Amino acid sequence: MRKIIPIILLIIGSCLISSMVSCTEDDDCSGNARKMVTANIRSVFSNDSATWEVPDTLDVITVYAIGTDSIIINDKTNATSLSLPLRTNVEETILVFSYTYHVGDTLPQHYDKDTIVFRHHNTPYFMTLDCNFVVKQEISDVSYTTNVLDSIVIVNPTASNDETENIKIYY
Amino acid sequence: MMRQKISRYIISIMMLLAFVAPLLAQNTSNRQQGRSSQSSQQQKKKKEKKLPEVTYPLMNGIDVGVDVLGPIFKAFGSDFMSAEAMVDVNLYNRYFPTVEIGYGGGKSTNDYDVHIKESAPYFRLGIDYNTFWKKAHGNMLLVGLRYGFSSGKYDVEVPNILDPDYNGGAELTNLTDHIWGDRSNYVHEGMKHTMHWMEFTVGLRANISKRIKMGLMLRIKYRLKASVDTYGDPYYIPGYGRYDSNNAGLTYSIIYQLK
Numbered sequence: 001m002r003k004i005i006p007i008i009l010l011i012i013g014s015c016l017i018s019s020m021v022s023c024t025e026d027d028d029c030s031g032n033a034r035k036m037v038t039a040n041i042r043s044v045f046s047n048d049s050a051t052w053e054v055p056d057t058l059d060v061i062t063v064y065a066i067g068t069d070s071i072i073i074n075d076k077t078n079a080t081s082l083s084l085p086l087r088t089n090v091e092e093t094i095l096v097f098s099y100t101y102h103v104g105d106t107l108p109q110h111y112d113k114d115t116i117v118f119r120h121h122n123t124p125y126f127m128t129l130d131c132n133f134v135v136k137q138e139i140s141d142v143s144y145t146t147n148v149l150d151s152i153v154i155v156n157p158t159a160s161n162d163e164t165e166n167i168k169i170y171y
Numbered sequence: 172m173m174r175q176k177i178s179r180y181i182i183s184i185m186m187l188l189a190f191v192a193p194l195l196a197q198n199t200s201n202r203q204q205g206r207s208s209q210s211s212q213q214q215k216k217k218k219e220k221k222l223p224e225v226t227y228p229l230m231n232g233i234d235v236g237v238d239v240l241g242p243i244f245k246a247f248g249s250d251f252m253s254a255e256a257m258v259d260v261n262l263y264n265r266y267f268p269t270v271e272i273g274y275g276g277g278k279s280t281n282d283y284d285v286h287i288k289e290s291a292p293y294f295r296l297g298i299d300y301n302t303f304w305k306k307a308h309g310n311m312l313l314v315g316l317r318y319g320f321s322s323g324k325y326d327v328e329v330p331n332i333l334d335p336d337y338n339g340g341a342e343l344t345n346l347t348d349h350i351w352g353d354r355s356n357y358v359h360e361g362m363k364h365t366m367h368w369m370e371f372t373v374g375l376r377a378n379i380s381k382r383i384k385m386g387l388m389l390r391i392k393y394r395l396k397a398s399v400d401t402y403g404d405p406y407y408i409p410g411y412g413r414y415d416s417n418n419a420g421l422t423y424s425i426i427y428q429l430k
Contacts, residue, residue: 024365032345032347034349038324045221059226065350067351068350068352070350070351072350085350086352087348087350087353088345088346088348089346089348089351089353089354089355090351090353092280107323118402123401123402124345124346124357125357125401125402125403125404126285126287126327126357126359126403127403127404128404128405128406128414129279129281129285129287129406130281131250131283132281132283132344132345133344133346133347134404135345155305171390
């Protein structure tokens with residue numbers, strides 16, 4: 001029986017070493033990617049008896065942010081959905097939607113703009129020493145001009161990375 | 172971090188060798204002695220086979236012990252250390268209700284100047300079953316269960332926001348906004364955690380002398396429930412290890428039998 005003890009110890013030791021190896025694997029840091037607001041483009045139709053909404057498309061849209069030279073979305077065509085960043089260290093984000101669209105099926109092109117102001121709450125969250133931080137963001141309020149767009153509805157205030165719908169923009 | 176990983180490997184191999192070598196030596200010496208009296212042992216074995224099953228009283232002793240791996244890991248460069256003591260009661264040489272209490276903590280900093288500091292007490296309650304309870308040699312192969320609990324505080328801070336154009340420090344922590352270029356500090360002290368977990372254990376306990384034993388125990392740990400602060404996860408839970416959904420751990424104890 002005593003011969004078994006070293007064998008068992010060796011087995012346990014092997015398990016121990018393999019567990020140590022598994023314990024030292026690098027963390028999966030996919031969760032610390034920047035959170036985005038997913039905006040779906042919609043239109044509402046109605047007649048005397050019913051109202052319904054359908055997905056809509058924007059011919060050409062460019063989105064840029066007040067406070068930076070960066071262009072968030074550059075000349076995206078036939079856009080049905082937009083992925084929008086919010087500021088991580090300031091709790092108000094102002095985005096400008098610049099539209100290019102056709103009047104009828106041909107030229108002339110027409111240009112217009114809307115400005116959308118997101119007010120949101122940022123929570124920088126420590127994950128691990130390997131993954132560092134993620135900034136969690138919750139939309140509290142949206143205000144906007146209505147030059148082209150009709151209205152905006154917050155569906156889910158929590159920005160995420162999984163393309164969950166956060167807002168509906170109606171045209 | 173790499174030094175920590177390397178030291179983990181080295182320590183685990185050293186501990187394994189340190190524990191196995193004496194037993195192998197003990198085994199060899201036993202074998203030598205055994206050869207000289209082989210015939211008499213064969214006779215004894217025949218007699219032993221005929222002996223009735225060994226029975227043990229309800230109260231068969233109280234063991235107290237301390238874990239020595241925590242300080243050893245610390246000495247080999249680990250950022251965190253735990254000090255742990257245990258006491259168990261030997262019932263029928265089969266059942267060992269066990270209480271383990273300890274205190275752990277430490278500090279660590281990563282390449283991006285993120286500082287963490289954590290400390291907390293912890294305890295575990297559970298029971299072991301000695302599968303070698305019939306064996307006359309007195310060594311034990313224990314399997315068991317534990318419930319563990321820890322509650323404490325942790326600090327996380329990035330005291331210096333580094334210039335991302337120079338050394339990239341803060342930028343890589345996600346505290347710098349890549350689009351707008353804003354930067355912010357992150358200092359949160361005194362964040363609180365509580366955690367409940369369960370452990371499956373398997374271990375060996377070998378006699379060194381009449382009252383002193385060594386115990387090596389492998390622990391597979393599963394998080395049951397945890398509450399953490401709004402601003403971040405704890406990195407290390409004393410008694411549990413890395414704040415993951417499951418974990419593996421090891422204790423190596425020097426144990427004294429009180430009576």
